[in-house]
Amino acid sequence: MTTAPIIGMTDVPPIIEMSDIEKHFGNIIALAGVSFDVRAGECHCLLGDNGAGKSTFIKTMSGVHKPTKGTIRVNGAPVTFGSPRDAMEAGIATVFQDLAMIPLMSVTRNFFMGREPTKGRGPFRRMDIKAANATCVAAMRSMGINLRGPDQAVGTLSGGERQTVAIARAVHFGAKVLILDEPTSALGVRQTSNVLATIDRVRKQGVGVVFITHNVRHAMAVGDRFTVLNRGRTLGTAARGDITAEALQDMMAGGQDMALLEGSLGGTV
Amino acid sequence: MTTAPIIGMTDVPPIIEMSDIEKHFGNIIALAGVSFDVRAGECHCLLGDNGAGKSTFIKTMSGVHKPTKGTIRVNGAPVTFGSPRDAMEAGIATVFQDLAMIPLMSVTRNFFMGREPTKGRGPFRRMDIKAANATCVAAMRSMGINLRGPDQAVGTLSGGERQTVAIARAVHFGAKVLILDEPTSALGVRQTSNVLATIDRVRKQGVGVVFITHNVRHAMAVGDRFTVLNRGRTLGTAARGDITAEALQDMMAGGQDMALLEGSLGGTV
Amino acid sequence: QNIVVVTHGQANDPFWSVVKNGVDKAAADTGATVEYRAPETFDMVAMSQLIDAAVNQEPDGLVVSIPDADALRPAIERAVAAGIPVISMNSGSDVSADFGALLHVGQDEFDAGRIAGEALAEMGGTTAICVNQEVGNVSLDLRCEGFTEGFGGTVEVVPTANDPAQVEATVTAALQSNPEIDTIMGLGAALVGEPSIAAVEAVGRAGEVMIGTFDLSPGFLEAVSAGTAAFGIDQQQYLQGYLPVVFLAMNANFGLVPGGNVPSGPNLVTQDEAAMVVELSAQGIR
């Protein structure tokens, strides 16, 4: 495993390039210098143990946290994101691990929150609720969820339904980069395969995907490159084909031993 | 697949038996008649698509929801749980899908919330904070998480760390029945195998385990029986060995087709 | 008959509860149905709406206090226009006739303050504080203004809140930081007068500082009769409640009405009479 650029990919410049990112919360050091980049049309998996700093890292990438140190470049130009809205305007859409949904609001309103479709003009410019409802239901169905109705409050959805709303929203608005923080954690088998298929599809459309997961098999199924974090530092990046599932899994576990149950799981958890 | 009792298990009477449970929220029908039981020393997996009603079902089992219809029996006697505390006193410990943690409180305080260890007597009875901290850190370590300190606020933990707190707590207090609602969703590979090993261990100690998951391989690894829910109804119960992973996965998907990515995932998602 | 009384004083204000007792007594004596209404705080906008509400019921007589002539003018003029006999009381003697009221029963807050100030200056006061528990309440502000004019010496207005402990601490603080103060004017007997006595004792200047107050309370009157306080100003507000109702009842029955304004006060209750007044004060009559 090596941090050198992979042959055949160097010709595509990275859309986002993060160098030496550090992030401290008071005296807690969450990231101690992480470098990472995403190119158009690839799925770059970010892997690592619990508490390794994956979520913290992608939050600096999507403008939620300001890095304590380090630089972010978008298409080669250094940027600082003042707010998640800035990152969104740069074409970055994110599914956060906590989903960023408002429980008391309806599915549609959550789906379009911050980017509502409108019709009419001047003082009569208003939300196009019909169109929004239709879009939302269709997007959810294409992910494998049949909503009871688009006006159900998100707080009353099941865990997987809620996660699907967040994914469908990010996919709908993801322009250049799509960041998915453990998007399949609460999903059923059907929904999971839908999400993996979706990742595959948007990648082919030229979107750069950052995919965080704890499931080695999911990572191997769609990933082009794999970066592993451990205790706030990067353990290195490998391209697909350069590494086996078992080796990846060992690195994800931070090199520590696993409980002895592997036999019945067929090697990978 | 059949709902008839499985030979060899009938001699062990169920600890909890739920019959024909229905649950409506206003006009929304979440459960339309589900029967289910757990016996001592077994791991009974509850499977099903997103929104099938699994979480709603186990919430009626742990006293959070009152069922609209149906009866709950503990050791053969019908009961109604007025509050989760009642269920706890009957020996039922639950890891909820939303974890039931207070973000602003420390890990230790969350761990022991509702069942604080005390020392001293009379007006000097006080929380034994030292012992609590030590127990908590040890329980977390045995699940594969090294906490920075037991006084970190749960709100600042990573998703997987937080989930581990909830699991460690339930295992610590689980007396007769342990209910785990998607306990491994946010966990790393090492933590996941720890949780599966823990399920195996407590089962052997005679605790009945209800295990909800979307991962067929996890279910197959530790489950003794499998019940599948679909759209608020039960599709039937099967014993281990009576059903293949593939068949189970098809049932979990609610019989609907899955996106075509299976090749690279080796059959099971 | 049906008579409505609308004032700016709340039913739980010690001063206004005496007015209301007068109203109730008059109702009992004349047999008229009398309703007493007041806004929940010193609120001229709300008061004018209460007057409107009264006018809508077309009573046989209306009694109002007029602490803000501009704000209440339209409502009162509407009542007069509707043919309802109006008597003003307590405040507003200057505009009462202009608005078409039959007469005014009461005493001007400003005048009462001036008389108190003159009395205390005569007793030798040179530096005073005027303790106001509700700054911004125009009728209370007027008392301090009048006092300042009548007193002549240095007067500082000390704002406090509706809380005896706080009043006591504030007055203590004022006395501690300015030893020159030799006179305290309170705008309420129970709320300011009594704690002021305690404050003066706390700084060890009992007997050196003169204390006067508006209105009466039994505790304060006892202090007056014991000589620890100078006087309480009695507007005889019981009359302000009683007389207008009786007048309006007479007017409704027989068309009788007095020919001019009735000044109800001021009346300084000093050491000589204080002891006699205590009992009446305890019953909410003075």
Add this chain to the structure above:
Amino acid sequence: MADTTHIAKDERIGTESFVSRLMKRPELGAIAGAILVTLFFLFTADGAMFTLSGVMNFMTPAAQLGILAIGAALLMIGGEFDLSIGSMIAFAGLIFAACVVTLGLPLIIAIPATFALAALAGTLNGAIVLKTGLPSFIVTLAFLFILRGISLVGLKLATDGSTQLRGVRDAVEGDFLRPLFSGDAFPGLFAWGAQVGIVETFANGSPKVPGIPVEILWFIALTLAATWVLLRTPYGNWIFASGGDRAAASNSGVPVRRVKISLFVLTACCATLVAIITVLDAGSTDARRGFMKEFEAIIAAVIGGCLLTGGYGSAIGAFFGSIIFGMVVIGLSYTDFDQDWFQVFLGGMLLIAVLFNNYIRKRVTGER
């Protein structure tokens, strides 16, 4: 938040009556409360209360409170409080009266100037809250004291020592903007109504109700506008989102800061509108104006179904909440209850109204 468009039928949905669907909206509980209170007064109060003039009479204070309550409700939905609106009434009243009386400015200048100053104060409130992350409760509380104090000092300056500034009515006599903010609308209509006998008259033949007080029209207009904004515009969605969960909203790209600051400006402007209306109506202002109105506005919004924790509520709810409050406060005058019992009565009515509203909602929607 329910936009009642159903796309597909589903066996997992039971039948739901129209009433039950309606009752899920936050405002409809408040309507039930309003009906109960109306019924109560129909039985206990003088008939005059529900004549045209009686209704106008209790609607006037309700409207003044309501204008504030709409602003407070929007701000509460957006997750913040403004305790300074009561003091803002006194402050804006002083500025306005000083412009008109002391400086002799015409309304066309005085009104925008007052609003501009109020907006500035609102911005200041909002900026401090957002910049420091302190709870808006404590920041606006400080402004409650500061603005009221400044009003007192300013009044004394403007009047040479009095706390009451008079003469506004004379100063604006004949100003063309005055009818917009003061007095009664449609006087012609009502005079005609009096002639043909639709509108009651006093003995002297003048109509008992000379027109609709302008504040009632403002109140209705504001309610409609706020409802439209909340339910039908992106900005409304942002308000709900900002109040529901600030971090989630901001992570989803809602410009939370801008939304919150604009809401603080809105409440300040609502207070200013009330100040201008009452100062013009009363012809004077004093340092006690608007005392405790901040709490009444919050009460009305809460009766109307707004959550104190933000993210839920409606403008129509605040509308009916204000009417309930106004009706109870004025209604006592029309009954025979003794004034001593006023507060018991007020508290009891409030409690009964919200309990009833809650009971009805639960019954109808089947929540447990």
Add this chain to the structure above:
Amino acid sequence: MADTTHIAKDERIGTESFVSRLMKRPELGAIAGAILVTLFFLFTADGAMFTLSGVMNFMTPAAQLGILAIGAALLMIGGEFDLSIGSMIAFAGLIFAACVVTLGLPLIIAIPATFALAALAGTLNGAIVLKTGLPSFIVTLAFLFILRGISLVGLKLATDGSTQLRGVRDAVEGDFLRPLFSGDAFPGLFAWGAQVGIVETFANGSPKVPGIPVEILWFIALTLAATWVLLRTPYGNWIFASGGDRAAASNSGVPVRRVKISLFVLTACCATLVAIITVLDAGSTDARRGFMKEFEAIIAAVIGGCLLTGGYGSAIGAFFGSIIFGMVVIGLSYTDFDQDWFQVFLGGMLLIAVLFNNYIRKRVTGER
């Protein structure tokens, strides 16, 4: 909530100064605010303010407020409000005075009886809130009005028409329980102090400060007890949990209903304690006692770092919050500022104190 016991060192933890660790506690910001306010008055106020008698003078109202604030803080941490505590002071004062004067009961019966009735009212508040799920804001608001109204009516009944019930001092003369609730503690000590010259004396040789007012001792004792309960008992953990997230707490087995009801009872009892102390001190009670105290108590708790949304705060914070508030309110009288500026000053000081507290905390803990 930080129980500073570290079990293992970790390379993922940077060094943290002792100060910074301290500042993470909610109360320590309030201490910074208190120090700032003290410094301010040291420079601007008359020296008398910080003599022993001056300190006792501002501590007495601060202690009365503080007793309420401790109760309010615990309730706020538990996720609820009680707006009826101000009225409860009037109500409990009436009950107590009526017991003592009208019924002539000794304190040993009158005091428990008053507390019992207050506890009942607290239970009623809590039961309605929990039974209906209505916000406690609106329920206790109704009781704000109801209790105050009942106090007025009750007083008039008890006194034949006056709003002041007096004669308490005579009625309890010589009662052995009296020194516990009234007057000054340790008079002997202070008399001795005066003799040896530690305590200032008046010209006549009597000490300027005759003792420590009992309310101050109650205040300190309550603060310590509340802190102990919050940080060192299971019940304290339940309070934090109930306020932090009611559903999560209840799902984890915390008896949320019992906790909340007991907190409502506690606040009612705190109000009763203040009522008894003030009635005994003043010798009388009236219908306006405790007016607006509910808000001041909430203000003090918020200054002290309690979150309005519940789940976070401390009793020591409320302690210093009350002292800040008490000091600012009384302190102006010791300065040369024009008293007209009182409210501007009060608001400004509050704002500066919380801003400073906030600034210090952020600087020290490195939060962003």
